[in-house]
Amino acid sequence: MAETTLPEVWLRGPLPGIPAQVQPVAHALLQAQEEIHALMNNFPDNLLWDKPADVAAPGFHLQHIPGVLDRLFTYAKGEQLSANQLAYLKSEGQPSGTTASLLQALDTQIGISIEFLQHIDPTILVASRGVGRKLLPSTVMGLLFHAAEHTMRHTGQLIVTVKLLLQAHTGAR
Numbered sequence: 001m002a003e004t005t006l007p008e009v010w011l012r013g014p015l016p017g018i019p020a021q022v023q024p025v026a027h028a029l030l031q032a033q034e035e036i037h038a039l040m041n042n043f044p045d046n047l048l049w050d051k052p053a054d055v056a057a058p059g060f061h062l063q064h065i066p067g068v069l070d071r072l073f074t075y076a077k078g079e080q081l082s083a084n085q086l087a088y089l090k091s092e093g094q095p096s097g098t099t100a101s102l103l104q105a106l107d108t109q110i111g112i113s114i115e116f117l118q119h120i121d122p123t124i125l126v127a128s129r130g131v132g133r134k135l136l137p138s139t140v141m142g143l144l145f146h147a148a149e150h151t152m153r154h155t156g157q158l159i160v161t162v163k164l165l166l167q168a169h170t171g172a173r
Contacts, residue, residue, distance in 0.1 A: 009034065017118045021125055021141070026117050028148035032065070032155040033110050039162055040099055044169075048102075049095040052164040060093045061158040062102035065151050066109035067092055072147040073116055075131050076140045113147070 006012065010027040018026045040058075048059040056064075067088050074081060081089075097105075125141040138146075 015114075018114075019117070019120060019122045021122045022117045022120060022144060025144045025148040026114055028152055029069070029110050029113055032151045033107065035155055036062075036065075036106065036158065037103065039159055040103060043099045043162065043166075045098050047165045047169060048099055050165050052161060052168060055161055056093070056157065057095075058099075058158055058162050058165070059095060059097070059102060061154045061161070062099070062106060063092045063096075065154050066105050068150050068154075069109045069113050069147055072143045072150070073113055075129050075138070076116070076143040076147075078127075078129055080130075117144075 008027075009031040010024070014020070014023055015026050015030075040062075043058070048062075049057045051057045067085075071081060071085060071089070074085065120140075125139065125144075127140050129138050129140055129143060130136065131138050131143070
């Protein structure tokens with residue numbers, strides 16, 4: 001029997017419980033999650049921290065995406081980063097965990113992000129938010145949009161890096 005391929009998440013219709021204004025954010029996060037899981041299925045842990053051509057290792061992307069989502073959604077709530085969040089930021093890129101544990105952390109943070117989107121009041125999307133210690137200006141929508149595009153940017157980089165590593169180590173394409 002032929003394998004059924006679903007269309008991309010954004011082509012599957014609105015996600016229940018997500019306001020229309022933030023559907024694209026939810027779609028992007030869920031699309032990234034699906035692509036990352038498909039890509040990393042059976043990925044060897046011994047390649048997790050390899051850096052072909054000195055680009056960021058797959059492990060970095062798998063640490064960074066949940067960290068960025070946590071930080072950007074914190075700012076969207078109108079809060080500043082906690083000591084734990086700052087420590088996590090500082091540790092990104094330091095080898096830790098397995099592919100499975102990093103995927104679990106990704107899934108957890110995407111779940112938290114989707115839950116936030118389910119409960120957002122669309123009237124606050126234009127509310128001002130300060131980012132970082134300097135409180136650089138943004139809006140809730142700006143932060144959420146950046147969370148989506150930044151996640152997809154790192155998903156794309158992860159795809160290329162993983163393909164290079166697999167081709168170099170196994171000849172797989």
